[in-house]
Amino acid sequence: MALIVQKYGGTSVGNIERIQNVANKVAKYADDGHQVVVAVSAMSGETNRLTAMAKEIQDRPNKREMDVLLTTGEQVTIALLSMALEAKGYPAVSYTGWQVPIKTNEVHTKARIERIDGTKILQQVGQGKVVVVAGFQGISPDGDITTLGRGGSDTTAVALAAALNADECQIYTDVDGVYTTDPRVVPQAKRLDTITYDEMLELASLGAKVLQIRSVEFASKYNVPLRVLSSMQEGGGTLITSEDKFKDNEMEKPLISGIAFSRDEAKLMILGVPDKPGVAFQILGPISDANIEVDMIIQNQGVDGTTDFTFTVSRNDVDTAFEILQATADKLGAREVLSDDTIVKISMVGVGMKSHSGIASTMFKTLADQNINIQMIGTTEIKISVVIEESFLELAVQSLHDAFELDK
Amino acid sequence: MALIVQKYGGTSVGNIERIQNVANKVAKYADDGHQVVVAVSAMSGETNRLTAMAKEIQDRPNKREMDVLLTTGEQVTIALLSMALEAKGYPAVSYTGWQVPIKTNEVHTKARIERIDGTKILQQVGQGKVVVVAGFQGISPDGDITTLGRGGSDTTAVALAAALNADECQIYTDVDGVYTTDPRVVPQAKRLDTITYDEMLELASLGAKVLQIRSVEFASKYNVPLRVLSSMQEGGGTLITSEDKFKDNEMEKPLISGIAFSRDEAKLMILGVPDKPGVAFQILGPISDANIEVDMIIQNQGVDGTTDFTFTVSRNDVDTAFEILQATADKLGAREVLSDDTIVKISMVGVGMKSHSGIASTMFKTLADQNINIQMIGTTEIKISVVIEESFLELAVQSLHDAFELDK
Numbered sequence: 001m002a003l004i005v006q007k008y009g010g011t012s013v014g015n016i017e018r019i020q021n022v023a024n025k026v027a028k029y030a031d032d033g034h035q036v037v038v039a040v041s042a043m044s045g046e047t048n049r050l051t052a053m054a055k056e057i058q059d060r061p062n063k064r065e066m067d068v069l070l071t072t073g074e075q076v077t078i079a080l081l082s083m084a085l086e087a088k089g090y091p092a093v094s095y096t097g098w099q100v101p102i103k104t105n106e107v108h109t110k111a112r113i114e115r116i117d118g119t120k121i122l123q124q125v126g127q128g129k130v131v132v133v134a135g136f137q138g139i140s141p142d143g144d145i146t147t148l149g150r151g152g153s154d155t156t157a158v159a160l161a162a163a164l165n166a167d168e169c170q171i172y173t174d175v176d177g178v179y180t181t182d183p184r185v186v187p188q189a190k191r192l193d194t195i196t197y198d199e200m201l202e203l204a205s206l207g208a209k210v211l212q213i214r215s216v217e218f219a220s221k222y223n224v225p226l227r228v229l230s231s232m233q234e235g236g237g238t239l240i241t242s243e244d245k246f247k248d249n250e251m252e253k254p255l256i257s258g259i260a261f262s263r264d265e266a267k268l269m270i271l272g273v274p275d276k277p278g279v280a281f282q283i284l285g286p287i288s289d290a291n292i293e294v295d296m297i298i299q300n301q302g303v304d305g306t307t308d309f310t311f312t313v314s315r316n317d318v319d320t321a322f323e324i325l326q327a328t329a330d331k332l333g334a335r336e337v338l339s340d341d342t343i344v345k346i347s348m349v350g351v352g353m354k355s356h357s358g359i360a361s362t363m364f365k366t367l368a369d370q371n372i373n374i375q376m377i378g379t380t381e382i383k384i385s386v387v388i389e390e391s392f393l394e395l396a397v398q399s400l401h402d403a404f405e406l407d408k
Numbered sequence: 409m410a411l412i413v414q415k416y417g418g419t420s421v422g423n424i425e426r427i428q429n430v431a432n433k434v435a436k437y438a439d440d441g442h443q444v445v446v447a448v449s450a451m452s453g454e455t456n457r458l459t460a461m462a463k464e465i466q467d468r469p470n471k472r473e474m475d476v477l478l479t480t481g482e483q484v485t486i487a488l489l490s491m492a493l494e495a496k497g498y499p500a501v502s503y504t505g506w507q508v509p510i511k512t513n514e515v516h517t518k519a520r521i522e523r524i525d526g527t528k529i530l531q532q533v534g535q536g537k538v539v540v541v542a543g544f545q546g547i548s549p550d551g552d553i554t555t556l557g558r559g560g561s562d563t564t565a566v567a568l569a570a571a572l573n574a575d576e577c578q579i580y581t582d583v584d585g586v587y588t589t590d591p592r593v594v595p596q597a598k599r600l601d602t603i604t605y606d607e608m609l610e611l612a613s614l615g616a617k618v619l620q621i622r623s624v625e626f627a628s629k630y631n632v633p634l635r636v637l638s639s640m641q642e643g644g645g646t647l648i649t650s651e652d653k654f655k656d657n658e659m660e661k662p663l664i665s666g667i668a669f670s671r672d673e674a675k676l677m678i679l680g681v682p683d684k685p686g687v688a689f690q691i692l693g694p695i696s697d698a699n700i701e702v703d704m705i706i707q708n709q710g711v712d713g714t715t716d717f718t719f720t721v722s723r724n725d726v727d728t729a730f731e732i733l734q735a736t737a738d739k740l741g742a743r744e745v746l747s748d749d750t751i752v753k754i755s756m757v758g759v760g761m762k763s764h765s766g767i768a769s770t771m772f773k774t775l776a777d778q779n780i781n782i783q784m785i786g787t788t789e790i791k792i793s794v795v796i797e798e799s800f801l802e803l804a805v806q807s808l809h810d811a812f813e814l815d816k
Contacts (some may be wrong), residue, residue, distance in 0.1 A: 016464045050484065056424045057491045065494075067501050069487035072480035077476035083465045086473075093477050097553060098506070143507060250708065 002167035003035045003125065007157030010044035012172055012231035013077050016084075022231065023084035025172075026130055030090055032111060035125040039135040039157040039162065040081060042073025050368025063108035067137075069149045073098065074134035074153070082132045085401045092130040095120070097137035098145065102156065104138035110149030111138055114158075116163035133160060140151055151212025162222035163202065167222050171211060172231035177238035178203065179208055180406040181259040185397050188407035192257060193236070197226075197241045199257045202349040202383045216240065243351055255352035255359055256404045259397055262345045265295070266318035267375065267387065268311055275307040283309055286324045292317040296345070296378045296387065306335070308377065312387060315341050343375065344393045347385040348400060360384050366403040372396050410575035411443045412532065415543065415565030418452035420484050420580055420639035421471045427451075427576025431492035433580075434538055438498055440667075442472040443533040445572065447543040448489060450481025455754055471516035475555045479505065482542035482561070490540045500538040503528070505545035506553065512546035512566065518557035518594075519546055521564075524571035541568060559620025566623045570630035577627065577634050579619060584638035585646035586611065586618055588814040589667040593805050596815035597622065600665060601644065605634075607665045610757040610791045624648065651759055663760035663767055664812045667805055670753045673703070674726035675783065675795065676719055678733055683715040690740060694732045700725040704753070704786040704795065714743070718784065720795060723749050751783060752801045754795040757810065768792050774811040780804050 006026065013019050022038075026062045029036050029229065050069050054061040061069075078094035100121065106113035122130045135153025148155050154171055157159065161169035176191060178200065185188040195203075197220035204213050211229055219226040229237025273279055284294055292313055300308045305408035313321050322339045329337045353359050363384055367374060376387035388396055401407065414434065421427050430446075437444050458477050462469040469477075486502035489686060493500035508529065512519035529539045543561025546554045556563050562579055569577035584599060587609065591597040603611075605628035612621050618636055627634040629733045637645025681687055700721055705731065708716045721729050737745045761767050771792060775782060780803065784795035796804055809815065 016461060019467070053424060053484075053488060053636070054491060057488060058495045061491050062494050065487040065490045065502055068490075068504070069484060070484045075480045075483070076461075076477060077472040080461060082473045082476075083462060083469050086470050087466045096476070098555075099553075145507075311617075358680060362613055 001033045001035065003164060004029055004038070004168050004170060005037045005039065005157050005161040005164065005166045006170045006172060007039045007153055008041070008172045008231055009153060009173055009174075010041040010047070011326055013040055013081065015193070016080070016154060019080050020084050022081060022172075023090070025231070027090050030130060037092050037121055037125060037133060037160060037166070038081065039072050039133045039153055039160060040074060040077045041135050041153040042070070043077055046076070047248075060245070064144060067108050068147050069135040070147055071134065071145050074136055078132045078134045081342040084131075085130050085132070090130055091128060092132055093124050094132045094134075096134045097156075098143075100133060100160075102133075102138035102159070104146045104148070105139040106142060106144065106146065108144070109147055111140065111146035112365055113138060113148065113159045115306070116159055117170045117192050118160070118163045120392055121160070121164060127371055151214055154212045154215035155218055156298045158222075158224055158226065160224075161224045162218070162282055166224070168227055169219065170227045170229060170237075171215070172229060173210060174230065174232065175210055175228070176230035176233050176235050177228055178240070179258065181397055182261070184400045185261075185394050186259075186407075188401065190407055191235075192238050192243060194239045196351050198242060198243070198382055199349050199351055200240045202347065202380070203258050203260050211240075252382040255356050256348050256350035256406065257352075258349050259400055259404075259406070260347045260349060261393060261397055262347075263390070263393070264315050265312050265345045265387065266315045266321075266339060266341035267343050268313065268318065268321055268325055269338040270309045270334050271335075271338065272302070272306045273309055273329075273332055274334075275301060275305055277333070279307065279311070283325070283328055284299035284311070285385055286328055287311075287313070287321055288323055290317075290320060292321050292324075296376050296385065298376055312343070324391055342390045343387050344390050345385055345387050345392070346400070348404070349383045351382050353382050353384070362403060363400060366399050370395055370399050409441045409443065410613050411445070412437055412576050412578060413445045413447065413565050413569040413572065413574045414578045414580060415447045416449070416580045416639055417561060417582075418449040418455070419582055421448055421489065422452040424488070427488050429504050430489060430580075431496055431498070432758065433639070434493060435496055435498050438538060440763055444510055445533060445539045445541060445568060445574070446489065446530055447541045447545050447561055447568060448482060448485045449561040450478070451485055453482070454481040459590075464482075465604045472552060474558070475516050475553050479542065479545040479553050482544055486540045486542045490538075491542070493538050498538055500540055501532050501756045502540045502787055505564075506547035506551075508541060508568075508627075510546035510567070512548055512554045512556070514548040514550060514552065514554065516552070517555055519548065519554035521556065521567045523548060524567055526545055526568070526571045529572060531567075540778035549788050559622055560701070562620045562623035563626055564633065566626045566632055569632045569634075570626070574632065577632050578640035579623070579636050581618060581633065581636060582638065582640065583618055583636070584634055584641050584643050586648070587666065589805055589809055590669070593669075593802050594667075595810045598815055599643075600646050602649060603665050604649045604759050605648060606790055607759055608648045609713060610755065610788070611666050611668045619648075624703070652706075663757050663764050664758035664814065665760075666757050668757060669758045669801060669805055670755075671801070672723050673751050673753045673795065674723045674729075674747060675724065675751050676721060676729055677731055677746040677748075678717045678737055678742050678744075679746070681694060681712070681737075681740055682742075683709065683713055687715065687740070688717070691733070691736055692719070694736055695719075695721070695729055698732055699733075700729050704784050704793065705727060708785055720751070720753070720784070726794070749797045751795050752798050753793055753795050754801070754804055754808070755791050756812070757791045759790050761790050761792070770811060771808060774807050775804060778803055778807050 135156040
């Protein structure tokens, strides 16, 4: 017997029939003798409906009242799912965020969970009940209703699993797990059975949008085994866990877990900048002040006492960043400013990199064999990213997937 | 400066435009320097929408979860109304039932309010805020969400007014006050400026369905001045208050406040019952056991040691009551059982009856002048009811309205 926390998103509970399907899934775990706690989102469409009403009244709706408004969405779902479970003969009880209670700070529309008291939930599951908890919401120290912001229901589930010391936290989505890369680009892409938190964080932040980064961070921090799986199809999904557990389970670890890529990239260059201490800050400070996030950065020292500076930003920000950079160039006496939004970033992620050399050179050779020019390179402990010309994206990802035998 | 509690029902907050109208009404009181606490219902249609979803899942939805589900309705309204007030420049804050808190017993779907802690609300109005409270809902001793059942939002408003020691509780409805009688029957019917709790209770229970009886009882118990007025039109409405206050305000009190009538009446007679002690109980006991409410009762002693027994019930119940009475007649050896569902009840209500004689005789003479036969008579301290043939209803009410000069 295990204690399992499950999370179902808005699409999974989008209508009465789907809510009944969720009840069937929950019932199966209960039949197997597990204790089940379920966190749910608002029915899909509901948040938009409520937000539209609010915006009819206020362009920027009062945030405290916005939280009061939106939390009704999950409250409807918990009641209906509890009824659906009862109708199938599985005693169930619903809790809103404040009833658990899920205590957060007071930052409306993006509160952070501070503490969860699991006493009531553990009592109820101890009595054989399924406990259905409203995701995305909590209560502030002043007793106000708060919401956790984007991906909040995932966070609720992981935080509940941590607080209840659950054996596993299952996140049901519309995909059946985490893949070695996007199957639309590489049809042979394989679902991963296991992956580490760190790898998942690198993959998620690079565009494999299965889980919210925040919930993975949370799971990693509290070492909660996290499983991503489909609410529509059967299957074990992908288990996300710590490196240690990973090593115990798998004798032969793959070097590379997956290949992520992002099309939302643009490159900016400022050339012939007089090379003095503090020049990097003078160039990037104004960009950061405009709330533009800079990703990869390269500085090349020239021979004539000047330096060339290259960095990437999100494509949306390239025009603004270009203008700012132009002003900086005038001030610093730089030679030229260039921008290029026909680039993409490809990243290979794997904890195996820590102990294996030669991965980078295999990557570079593979791309060279395809005559793909590498414009920028960046690395972390478990990731190598390259920037290449946009038109080579599919070719590059497919070649790398083959070279590292990710389909095996 | 006064502290006013206002209540707006589902129709008054049925869409965004109407919510903004309500905000305008509230704003006017705030502009006049009053402190305002507002209790609101769910937007009209919302409760039906939610109930329909629940019934798709369970024929008899779990009552605890039904309360969780339905209370989202008012929670949406309080958020939107607070936003609308803020948008107009009036600081506002919303509270759900549990936030106030409005403490109830644990009877789901028809809980009773046990205690309201007004501290938070008084703090907020003291700081110049309008406080918007979700009607119809509360929190049980176990921390469960409860609802108050039919007319619950009126009850919330009156209970809040009592707890906050408010100067007035204003109930906004789709009528502009309480009338001397139904204007559809007597076009000259006049809106009453004032009426006592007792009179209102008699009128309400007799079919003048402006306010829920329960909220009037509550107002009477805690001596909360209650005003019924229209959310659509201007006007002072009708103030419902205690008899004492009434006397202070009006030197010349009208004898009669209003004429109520009910078409939902049927008469049952059991004739020639051997007259022994306990016969009334033997006749009415089985009726009551079938959950049929008996209204007026008359017993006529005959000359031959038998008695005739007549009583009225709701028209829906007449067939069932007739069958039960038939069985009783067989058991008791009564001569005959008769029923008549072509009768109506007309009631004249007025606290003036307490101190003035002659009202009954004027009433009887007025009906006699129109050749209307009185079949039954019943009286209380402030009411005289007669049962007459259905076809005379309009003539009777119009004649009595004229005779007592209620249009003056």
